[in-house]
Amino acid sequence: MLSNLQPQAPDKILMLIEEFKADTRQGKIDLGVGVYKDPEGVTPVMRAVKAAEQRIWETQTTKAYTGLAGEPEYRSAMAKMVLAEVPADRLASVATVGGTGAIRQALELARMAHPGLTVHVSDPTWPNHLSIMKFMGLPYVEYRYFDVATRGVDFEAMKQDIARAKKGDIVLLHGCCHNPTGANLTLDQWREVIDILQTTGAVPLIDLAYQGFGDGLDADAEATRLVAQSLPEVLIAASCSKNFGIYRERTGILIALAETTQARDLAQGAMAYLNRQNYSFPPDHGARIVQTILTDDALRADWAAELEEVRNTMLGLRDQLAAELRQLSGSDRFDFIAHHRGMFSRLGATPEQVQQLKSEAAIYMVGDSRLNIAGLNQHTVPVLARAIIDAGI
The missing domain is CATH 3.90.1150.10 (Aspartate Aminotransferase, domain 1)
Structure with missing residues (x-):
């Protein structure tokens, strides 16, 4: 074989x-x-990571499984860090194996909800985005993004291309610190992207891998928060690898914002199901570190x-x-x-x-x-x- x-x-x-x-x-x-x-x-x-690990080592009494969706306190702390104001009636989430796992779970979830979707992805993008979609057999098209002449964003071309997305399609966007170009949209340009998504009915999937690496923790999440406040359905894949420096712990989260409480509950169930199919229970050590830091004022x-x-x-x-x-x-x-x-x-x-x-x-x-x-x-x-x-x- x-x-x-x-x-x-x-x-x-x-x-x-x-x-x-x-x-x-x-x-x-x-x-x-x-x-x-x-x-x-x-x-x-990082200093706080060392301190959190010491505290976990001293106080943790078991290595038993956590929940299928991950520890609720971790998911709550991460949702607050990303979104600031957490819309509990709309929000579903699961801990994932890094930001990469969150991207994979998001695409799996989107395909379950709308099997005929197409993913619209920037040209260029993080190569693993394309690799994952090819392996999954997901159809995708690239939208123009990087202007080689100016090394900035070719925003007019981007708008023309993402306007072709259809209702139920996914538009994959980099929340900040675009990989590989480093060229980002302005907040006014994000507002225009939101207008296009409202018109087409396409769903944004925001890859937020570098919150805190660009203009600051809150500034780097500002666009994601604006999208979350403006659109009925949003998927957000966030990573703790860079901003907490815990690359090898593989710590991430997938957040889904739904239009109704019923849709939120369906999303939560589907996301927990996907965790079960792919790796059963998500890893906990990195998530426990992040949870410990985010819920302690001094850390x-x-x-x-x-x-x-x-x-x-x-x-x-x-x-x-x-x-x-x-x-x-x-x-x-x-x-x-x-x-x-x-x-x-x-x-x-x-x-x-x-x-x-x-x-x-x-x-x-x-x-x-x-x-x-x-x-x-x-x-x-x-x-x-x-x-x-x-x-x-």
């Missing part, structure tokens, strides 16, 4: 990681893998303060890189880097130029020229800037 399996295409980012590890050159720079790194190149465990304050340090570090690196490139190029054509938000920016380089950066300067980034800003520090920024200019980008 197993000999009948077909070889699977390797993940390009994972291949890049292995290639970077095998490179023996001194001073090599990894801008590919999507994790936050401090100036020493370490992905740290939450310390976590929020450290998250601000992380965010401001990335903003500082963006400003430094844009300034270095402005000086070296004698132009403002790289100022978009300072305007982008989150971990990533897309340079707009060709695959050949990306290869040149790797072969000549030992600088690794994804082939579409997505670079992880958090992979830099103040000493490597000038090295990258010079290499970008030398590669003719």
Whole structure:
């Protein structure tokens, strides 16, 4: 049986990681893998996470299963963090295996509710979005999003494309810190997107993987909150990997907002059923950490303060890189880097130029020229800037 399996295409980012590890050159720079790194190149465990784990270790008396939907206190705390005002009569939720699991469960739920749907997804988007949909056999179409010339959002083209979505279709949107481009919609543009969704009857699925990494915890959720307040049905997939730094704990949540209490109850039952089919009970340790932090004033304050340090570090690196490139190029054509938000920016380089950066300067980034800003520090920024200019980008 197993000999009948077909070889699977390797993940390009994972291949890049292995290639970077095998490179023996001194001073090599990894801008590919999507994790936050401090100036020493370490992905740290946050202070509040350490404190929460200590408290859990001291007080936890059992490792018995939690509920199919996850711990209610965790789901409540996460819904409040994402939405601020929680519409209890409309809201269903389940703990998931990371943000990726939340995306998968959201698409499964949408297909159960409307088997003939099409998913509308930005061009470009996080590659795993497309991989999951292809594996599920879900039909999807890409809507124009990134303007290669300006490295900003091609909003007029985006509006034209998402207006083609039909009632019951899914429009997949990045809540903040767009991956892989770093280019975000303004709040006024979000309002126009909402108008289009109200007209078409399509349902937004918001991927909120980087809340707190862009303009701040509340600012990064502002668009998602506006969508939730404006539309009858909304799906939100949120991740704790980045903002709590618990990547390996695989902690996420799927939130569904329904139009009626009856529809909310149906959604809650279907989501718990999907958890049961896919992994039975969701993992609890990471969720317990998040719950402990969000429900304790002192821990939450310390976590929020450290998250601000992380965010401001990335903003500082963006400003430094844009300034270095402005000086070296004698132009403002790289100022978009300072305007982008989150971990990533897309340079707009060709695959050949990306290869040149790797072969000549030992600088690794994804082939579409997505670079992880958090992979830099103040000493490597000038090295990258010079290499970008030398590669003719």
